[in-house]
Every structure is written in structure tokens, then in C-alpha cells.
Amino acid sequence: MALRNPISHVCKHALSSSSSRASAVSHFVCSRQSMPRRRAMATVVPPVTQDAxxxxxxxxxxxxxMGGPSTTDExxxxLSRLFADADLIPLGRLQSYLGPLISRRRxxxxxxxxxxxxxxxxxRKWSEYQSSEMCKILDQISPETxxxxxxxxxRYANPxxxxxxxxxxxxxxxxxKGGRAVAFTQYPQYSCSTTGSSLNELWKWRTRLEGKGSNTDPSGSITWSVIDRWPVHPGLVEAFAQNIEAQLATYTPETRKDVVLLFSAHSLPMSVVNRGDTYPAEVAATVYNVMQRLKFSNPYRLCWQSQVGPSAWLGAQTSDTVQEYVKKGQTDLVxxxxxxxSDHIETLYELDQEVIHExxxxxxxxxxxxxxxxxxxxALADIAFKHLQSGESCSRQMGLRCQGCKSERCLESKRFFVGQENLLAVR
Incomplete structure (x- = not known):
């Protein structure tokens, strides 16, 4: 079932200026937080063309x-694409040999x-649904774009x-024909292994399909900008907080305040962390902002999941954390x-059927x-709206490489997206 239009109650004259539209976006996030949530399937959106x-x-x-296989046949x-990506799983000089070997065995x-x-x-279902619903809101609050x-x-699955x-x-x-596109990363916290890898891939295909081009001469190619991180956006924080409150409500009033909140994020190889990747700090920032919103009502910890292979990864591991707390008698954990x-293999299988079951x-x-x-x-609509209004091609953080970065591809990709701001200024 399609969700009710979230902006039907907003007067049309509220969309007549940038300031009023920004207020309208904030109003959506604040006024509808308490409304019941309903699931819906992705909707088919007709294509647009440059003559619009x-x-x-x-x-x-x-x-x-990152994506995920929609069927077991995929x-x-x-896995072949995933283990071939040195940005995500660095295997050194033997990547081309070890990657296919590991993927076949797994x-x-x-x-x-x-x-x-x-x-x-x-x-894929949730990504298509979220993007479609966000665009409906943007059509209302940002008519000029x-x-x-x-x-x-x-990055690794269709599309x-x-x-x-x-x-x-x-x-x-x-x-x-020109035109504008926004690359909106759905990794809220930036990592070279996730957002960086996806943007490197986008830059590669832009170069192959539209030529190297120039950041000063548009020559009819797409003008790109990037929403590369949003770890502490108030709407993201509020959505997490409401879901946590809903689960805490399932415990008895006597035990509720002692439930331990375990925030779990995908881990990273320590080689990536030690290179200077910003991901651990940005995940921690999300956690702290969520706990501020909850008024630090419960004890909490941050742990890490989905370690692959024998090399050192960022810990403590989520599975180990849960087992250790249960052994110590702390059995109320969220x-x-x-x-x-959105849900995928790491939530539906790793957390639900492995960690919680065990x-x-x-x-x-x-x-x-x-x-x-x-x-x-x-919140996605608010982030996108502010980005479209800003005239920026990416965040200031994105232009700065990790301290230990040696990747020429990363350097060229960052130069391209930072340089797109020259074209945005003349649009």
C-alpha cells in the first residue's frame, strides 16, 4: 500500500521561497515523528528526460x-565483485588470485x-522505495530542481x-544534453571502503561513458555532486531513537532502564582504520547523538560485526560482546x-539468526x-534539499585524503567531484 502524501497538509504558498521551503522540511520531520509507520512496496516511477x-x-x-543479491543465483x-574490491577487502598483491578463490569457497x-x-x-526493494518516496517530497519542496x-x-549487485x-x-x-545528478550515499558514515569505493566506481564509469571531460568545460556531460556523509542528521538520529524506544517498551518497567543498548556497525580491517579512515569516528558520532536524544537513559556500547578472514579487524565483535554479557548475567540487550x-543479510541473518539465536x-x-x-x-528529503540549495559539490571532508592513502584512483576521483563545484556555480 502506498503511503499517504506527507506534504498534503502544507499550504502551497509555503513553497514560494527557499527559507519557507527549509522551514517546511523541518516541519515534516518534527510534526510526523509520532505518526505510526507502515510498510510499503517499491513503486514504479516513470522516467524523466532532459526536455522537462x-x-x-x-x-x-x-x-x-553496497547492495545484495536479490536471489540465491546472484x-x-x-561475492566475486565484493572480494575483488581492494577498497573494501584489501588482500594485497594476491587480490586477483585470493578474491576469486575466497568467493568460490564461500x-x-x-x-x-x-x-x-x-x-x-x-x-533493493527498500532502496527503490526510499529513493522514490524521497523524490516525491523533493518535487514539492524544491520545484526549481x-x-x-x-x-x-x-557496488556489487544489480543494478x-x-x-x-x-x-x-x-x-x-x-x-x-547536460543535466544534473546527485550521488547520495546510503552509508550515513563515510568510509573509503564503502562510500569511497562507490564513488571511485562512479567516477570510473563516468570517465568511460562520457570521457574524462573537464571541470571547467561541461561539454554536455552530466554535472555531478555528492552527499558523501550525514552521520548526525537530526532526522536520522530521531528515526533510530524512536525504533530503540519502541523495543525498550517491550521490557517490563522494572527492568527497562537497565537494558544495555548495543550499537552494531560493520567492522573494518585494522589496516584501513590505521590508514586514517574516518568511519569509526563518524559511527561513534551517530551513537553519541542518538544517546543524547535518549537522554542517556540506558547503558550502551558500540561493537562491530561481519569480520571476514584472519587479518585483524576493528572490535569488539558483536557476537563476542553478546556472548560475554550473557555469561556475566546481563541478559537484557537490544x-x-x-x-x-535497511534490512539485509547482516541484520536478518547475522544478527537475528546467529547472534540473537546463539x-x-x-x-x-x-x-x-x-x-x-x-x-x-x-530526513533523506531534508538532506537532499539542503544539498541542492547549497551549491556545493561535496563536503569539505571529502576533499581530504586519509593520512596514509596511496591510491591514485582515490586522488583522481576526489579531484573530479570536488572540481564539479565550478560547474554548479554556472547552472
Whole structure:
């Protein structure tokens, strides 16, 4: 079922200026936080073309994420791409040999895991739904950049970045016609292994499909900007906080205040952390802001999940943390997937069917994922609206490389996206 139009109660004259539109966005996030959430399936959105009329539109809004196989048959290709990506899993000079070897050996096991959660990842369904609903809001609050066309680009699963870019060109963006696109990372906290890898892939396909071009001569190619991180946005924080409060309400009033909140995020190899990656600090910032919103009502810890391989990874591991607390008699625990914007294998299988099941205690539970959370979707619209109004091509942070970065591809990618601000200024 489609969700009710979230802005039907806002007067049209409230959209007549930038200041009033910004107030309207804030009003959506604040006024609807207490409304009940309903699940909905992705809707089909008709394509837009460059002959659509508005002062600065149309605008392509590209949701970027790791992605996941939608069927068990796609698992092998998904793992092959994942283990071939040195930005995510650095295997050194033997990457081209070890990557395929590891992916082949893990495919049968991972296929069973996806079969156990329904035969595939729901991340595509939720990504398409979230982007579509966000664009509906943007069409109302930012008419000068409308219509807003939702796209999804996954790093390791369909729809792949190159397929998304080909669809952009087919829909009339670029290819001599110009147009604007926003790469909106769905990793709220920046990491070179996630956001960085996705943007490097986008830059690669931009170069292949539209040429190297120039940041001073648009020559009819797409003008890109990037929303590269948003770890402490108030709407993101509010959505997490409401989901935590809903799970805490399932405990008795006598035990509720002693429930331990375990925020869980995907781990990183320590080689990436020691290089200077900002991800651990940004995840911690999200956690602290959520706890501030909750008025530090409960004890809490941050832990890390999904370690792969024998090398050192950032810890403490989520599975070990839960087991140790249960052994010590702390059996009321709420797991919160703090770095994910929807359900996928790490929540539905790793947390629900491994960590919680192995804990063997009914007091160990998980907060609901963001999925179709209306507060979250309105937060996405607010982030996108402010980005479109800012005239910036990316954050100031994105232009600064990690202290130990040696990647020339990363350098060229960052130069490209930072330099796109020259083109935004003349749009």
C-alpha cells in the first residue's frame, strides 16, 4: 500500500521561497515523528528526460550502496565483485588470485544464508522505495530542481553502477544534453571502503561513458555532486531513537532502564582504520547523538560485526560482546544496526539468526531497521534539499585524503567531484 502524501497538509504558498521551503522540511520531520509507520512496496516511477521544464531540473537522485543479491543465483557474482574490491577487502598483491578463490569457497555457505532469509536480500526493494518516496517530497519542496528522478546504483549487485549510468544516458541526462545528478550515499558514515569505493566506481564509469571531460568545460556531460556523509542528521538520529524506544517498551518497567543498548556497525580491517579512515569516528558520532536524544537513559556500547578472514579487524565483535554479557548475567540487550539504512543479510541473518539465536535468551532483541520509516525518509528529503540549495559539490571532508592513502584512483576521483563545484556555480 502506498503511503499517504506527507506534504498534503502544507499550504502551497509555503513553497514560494527557499527559507519557507527549509522551514517546511523541518516541519515534516518534527510534526510526523509520532505518526505510526507502515510498510510499503517499491513503486514504479516513470522516467524523466532532459526536455522537462523547470529552472534547474530535472535532477537525477542516485542512491549508492553496497547492495545484495536479490536471489540465491546472484550470490556467486555478488561475492566475486565484493572480494575483488581492494577498497573494501584489501588482500594485497594476491587480490586477483585470493578474491576469486575466497568467493568460490564461500558461495554455497552464503547461498544458504540468503535462502534462510527468504531467498535474497531486500535491500533493493527498500532502496527503490526510499529513493522514490524521497523524490516525491523533493518535487514539492524544491520545484526549481524538479522533477527528481530516483535511481539506485549498487557496488556489487544489480543494478550495478554501470547499468545505472547507462540508464541515465538513456533517460536524456548527459550525452551532450547536460543535466544534473546527485550521488547520495546510503552509508550515513563515510568510509573509503564503502562510500569511497562507490564513488571511485562512479567516477570510473563516468570517465568511460562520457570521457574524462573537464571541470571547467561541461561539454554536455552530466554535472555531478555528492552527499558523501550525514552521520548526525537530526532526522536520522530521531528515526533510530524512536525504533530503540519502541523495543525498550517491550521490557517490563522494572527492568527497562537497565537494558544495555548495543550499537552494531560493520567492522573494518585494522589496516584501513590505521590508514586514517574516518568511519569509526563518524559511527561513534551517530551513537553519541542518538544517546543524547535518549537522554542517556540506558547503558550502551558500540561493537562491530561481519569480520571476514584472519587479518585483524576493528572490535569488539558483536557476537563476542553478546556472548560475554550473557555469561556475566546481563541478559537484557537490544542490538541496534547503527550503520545500515535497511534490512539485509547482516541484520536478518547475522544478527537475528546467529547472534540473537546463539545468545539463547529472550531478553536479547533487535531494534527495527529503518526500512520504510517515515521519519527517516523525510530526513533523506531534508538532506537532499539542503544539498541542492547549497551549491556545493561535496563536503569539505571529502576533499581530504586519509593520512596514509596511496591510491591514485582515490586522488583522481576526489579531484573530479570536488572540481564539479565550478560547474554548479554556472547552472
Amino acid at each position: 521544464t523547470s529552472s534547474k531540473g530535472p535532477t537525477a537522485m542516485v542512491f549508492m550502496n 550470490v556467486g557474482d555478488f 558461495t554455497p555457505k552464503i547461498q544458504k544464508q540468503y535462502a534462510a532469509i527468504g531467498g535474497g536480500s531486500p535491500i 524538479a522533477p527528481h528522478k530516483p535511481y539506485v546504483a549498487f 550495478l553502477t554501470e547499468d545505472m549510468y547507462a540508464q541515465l544516458l538513456k533517460d536524456g541526462f548527459g550525452g551532450g 542490538l541496534i544496526p547503527i550503520a545500515f539504512t 545468545a539463547g535468551h529472550p531478553g536479547v532483541k533487535r531494534a527495527e531497521s529503518l526500512n520504510g520509516n517515515r521519519v527517516f525518509i523525510e
